[in-house]
Amino acid sequence: MDGFKKRLSESVQLRLSVTLSLAILIVAILAGIFAFVSAFDEAHEMQDATLRQVAVLFDRQHMTLQYPEGQISDSDDDDDESRLVIQYLADSSKASGNNDDVTPLPFPTTLADGLSTVTVGGEAFRVLVKTTARGERIAVAQETGARDKDARESAWRSLLPFLILFPVLLLVVGDLVRKLFRPIATLSSEIDQRTEQELHPVDESHLPTEIxxxxxxxxxxxxxxxxxxxxxxxxxxxxxxxxxxxxxxxxxxxxxxxxxxxxxxxxxxxxxxxxxxxxxxxxxxxxxxxxxxxxDSSTPISPVSVHDVYRQVLEDLLPLADIKHLDIGVEGTQDIQVLIDETDLMTLIKNLVDNAIRYTPEGGRIDLSVVMDQGAARLQIKDSGPGIALEERARVFDPFYRSLGTDEAGSGLGLSIVQAIAQRTGARIDLGFTDEVEHRGLSVSVWLRVASKPSL
Ligand SMILES: Nc1ncnc2c1ncn2[C@@H]1O[C@H](COP(=O)(O)OP(=O)(O)O)[C@@H](O)[C@H]1O
Ligand SMILES: [Mg+2]
The missing domain is CATH 1.10.287.130 (Signal transduction histidine kinase, dimerisation/phosphotransfer (DHp) domain)
Known part of the structure; x- marks a missing residue:
């Protein structure tokens, strides 16, 4: 409960939903009580009107009454319970006192004209007494229990619209509140997805004036x-x-x-x-x-041949590789044109190959390759050096970060440069092992957009 209170005080959305729902609930209950009571009263009034109509009809048609001798009425029968009883008031004195079995019922003969509620034989009756044109006093009566039951049924039915309306309103309010707050969620996810470089302003034109x-x-x-x-x-x-x-x-x-x-x-x-x-x-x-x-983030982008870049980088770095007797070369013959600024790609590849040469021991092997992978070009630089341990992979991209225990001269900036280029060109970089079983050798993959599909 405390958790809910805390959430309620922290969340405007929750507060709005709960307050509106409570307001709807209170209004629905009040309106329901009112509807129930008035439907109940109305049903009683209609029943009284029926008694009056029967009496008027009896009088107008000049009807006479005869009581079948020993008529048994089954008091358990529903229809029978709500029946109307009509009798001469004077005959009440003939009644046996047991109203369940025999008509007439023992109403007091002193009853005044008009409506009243009388209890006879332990059962309450609503009785209308009327003096007819012929001077006879007749009583039209109905059991109050049956009247109340009918009235309650119709009162319950009057609650039906509220029972439907209440959940519908709750759903509408919940949905409305969620929709109203959606721009905030969209906004935060948009900002969350940005990289550190993406500091351009947030588009505010479609936002509600409050935010x-x-x-x-x-x-x-x-x-x-x-x-x-x-x-x-x-x-x-x-x-x-x-x-x-x-x-x-x-x-x-x-x-x-x-x-x-x-x-x-x-x-x-x-x-x-x-x-x-x-x-x-x-x-x-x-x-x-x-x-x-x-x-500068807006460098012109043009189709660049990956093999051309590989060749230029190898020309620059071959002397270094030769000193260490490394077997370095390009794997495969198929070239791919990628969409990137040529200087950017040169810098990126040069830093990766430079690392491969530096960290691969004497007599090792370095392979450069490019293949199509999931609609993009996958450039790969694999060496037979020690590789980079899984727990170190996130840190090697930090500026000035260098692994402990390396004798190689270096600035610790090479992979930061590679990452900066990847971020601004939208390239994806992935580090792996050349030998996944032995966990040896670094294999760097760079995914780049393809300029044109290679002709097969
Ligand atoms: N091919 C590789 N094999 C093993 N370790 C590497 C390789 N490339 C990079 N590293 C590790 O990542 C660290 C960071 O590399 P980098 O940013 O290029 O800086 P630098 O090469 O100047 O040390 C290196 O110090 C090294 O420990
Ligand atoms: Mg380096």
Whole structure:
């Protein structure tokens, strides 16, 4: 019960439904009581009218009465119970006192003209006494029990419309309230489905005026957040850009120093310095790339040949692979044209192949392939390295995240760049094992939209 109260105080929808339902219930009960009572009274009035009509008819037709001797009436019979009794009032004194069996009934002969309720032999009767034109006093009577039963039946029938109307109204109210609140549910699911990059304003035109100010405020907040993010990205890009020139100069200086005459000791110390400078340059390049793929979201999209991109990436990275004696190549001959910005695809594939080369041990194998899968192009880069453990897969996409225990130089930005490109182009990325049984080797799948179906 406490839980319900809490929900009631928290939910406007529930409060509205419950309040309206209670209001309908109260109105239905009051209207039902009123209808029942008035139908009951009306039935009694009609029964009285019947008594009067019978009396008038009797008088007008100048009828006379004869009581069949020893007539037995079966008091258990329903029809008999609601019967009308008509008799001369003067004959009441002849009655045996047992009204169940024999007419006439023992009404007091002193009864005044008009309607009254009389109890004879333990049973109540509604009696109409009338003096006819011939001067006889007649009594038309009916058992009150039977009258009440009939009246109750017709009163219950008058409740039928309420019994139908009540559930119908409840359903209508429930449905109406749910429909009124649907825009809010739609709104929240729309916002829930957005990625962090989708900070465009929420369309408020189709929303009820009550929610609109709230959505307008959210839109203003989204705009401020987008601006802040933009400023931050620009700062990172500007900083990386500014750092690039001095580092390039530094690297040139180190190169010249290497060519100069100096002691073997100095030479030895120069090597790690140059590697450090190279790592710094690489980090800054990756930072610039990340800032770039995260910022401009409207790059033109054109059909790109996957095999062309594979070839260019392999040309760039083959020297690295050769050093480690890796068997690297493209599997299959069928090329597919995909819809994506060519530079984006180059950057994406280059980062994935670079990882494969770095993390695959000497003499390993790397396969690039592209196939049609469920109406999309599935690009796959498989290596024979250690792979990425299931529990680590969500984290490797975080900027600057690097697995512990890797000796490889790196920035930790490669997979963040890959994910940023996937997010803005709508590509899907999936990590798996090359060897699912042994849990070894990383297999990265990238699903891209196809430009044209490959000719078979
Ligand atoms: N092909 C791969 N095989 C094994 N581990 C990988 C592979 N690719 C990426 N990883 C893991 O994911 C981490 C993040 O990769 P990435 O973002 O490219 O950064 P970086 O390569 O600079 O370390 C790497 O440090 C590595 O541990
Ligand atoms: Mg990397």
């Amino acid at each position: 609109r100010p709230f959505v307008v405020a959210i839109n203003r907040l989204l705009e401020r957040v987008a601006n802040t993010l933009d400023t931050q990205r620009r700062f990172v890009a500007d900083a990386a850009h500014e750092l690039r020139s001095p580092l390039t100069a530094l690297s040139l200086q180190a190169e010249r120093l290497a060519a100069a005459d100096m002691s073997p000791q100095a030479h030895e110390r120069l090597a790690p310095l140059r590697r450090g400078i190279e790592r710094g340059r690489n980090l800054i390049d990756q930072l610039l790339t990340l800032a770039k793929v995260q910022s």
